[in-house]
Amino acid sequence: MAINSVGSILSIFILFATLLPTQGFSPSPLSHNRRSSPRLPLRLNEGGRAGVADSGLVDANRYNVDLEKAAGIVTASVQAEKSATRAPGVPFLDSKDKDYFIDDESFLVERQGGLGLELLELAGGRDDGFGITIIENVVEGSNAEKAGILAGDSIASVGVPSPSFVFGSGEIPADVRDCECRDFDTTIGVLSSIPADASSIVVNVKRVRRWPKIQLRVEYPKSQCAEGVSNVKDIELFAGENLQRAMLNRGIILDDPGQGKCDFCGKNSCVVSVYGGRKLLNPMGLTEEKLMERNPRCRLSCKTTVGYNMQEGDINVRVNLSQWKEDKDSSS
Known part of the structure; x- marks a missing residue:
């Protein structure tokens, strides 16, 4: 399952998106004894990030890991049976290490001037488009950095908000496009499919965190x-x-x-x-x-x-x- 080294720039959405060669994609079965990752109340930050509420809770970002650690931990898992949140047989981002977990974060990101992300494909080359693509770098001063997206995050989906959409309210955009556990080309394809008249998008990411x-x-x-x-x-x-x-x-x-x-x-x-x-x-x-x-x-x-x-x-x-x-x- 060879992966070719490819450089690609998408000026409207992504700056300096880079694909590098690495290991193949090998989904592992989901452990039924895996702990559920913590879920905390959300609030809207100035940068457009849904974060931890101001009620004495510990900010989960203190348990974030760097890019190198995240790249070594993430894997793709599947589950055999349907659950309330997952379809059977569909890969989802998971952790190889019991000391770390995959958490969910959502950001409202402006599109004027591009997102400002460099993407790295960790696994791909499959005919079905599945793989693992993470954010290798967030350009300084970019819309993505202002929103709170970090290197090591993996884009799970993007949503196109309606004119009445209120970010941080718990409302889900009507138009959500999935790219969790997808290869570089498929991820780029999803981002490229966003209508040109959408001034901002909701970016849902998977973030690796250390278990406290x-x-x-x-x-x-x-x-x-x-x-x-x-x-x-x-x-x-x-x-x-x-x-x-x-x-x-x-x-x-x-x-x-x-x-x-x-x-x-x-x-x-x-x-x-x-x-x-x-x-x-x-x-x-x-x-x-x-x-x-x-x-x-x-x-x-x-x-x-x-x-x-x-x-x-x-x-x-x-x-x-x-x-x-x-x-x-x-x-x-």
């Missing part, structure tokens, strides 16, 4: 540990993971016969005590608040999400809580 991490310190009751074995275990979690499931998946033993069963998960070891990093957890629901009124340090692990709002940092918890009382009683 949580360093979790778990403390066991000493009575549950063999002599000479530390009662502290440090593990790493991804932001957005469920606390209980994440601990169990990483070998934390939740065993507390003296604790009552949780009404939600049915486990007798669900309640944990949080001694640090509480602000990194999701807020309690009304029911959990009522249950924990007398135990303000405690959370139901089955209802707790770590790294809330894409935060990262350190969290300390104690597990198997009734056994801690037994430790205290036996030492007194």
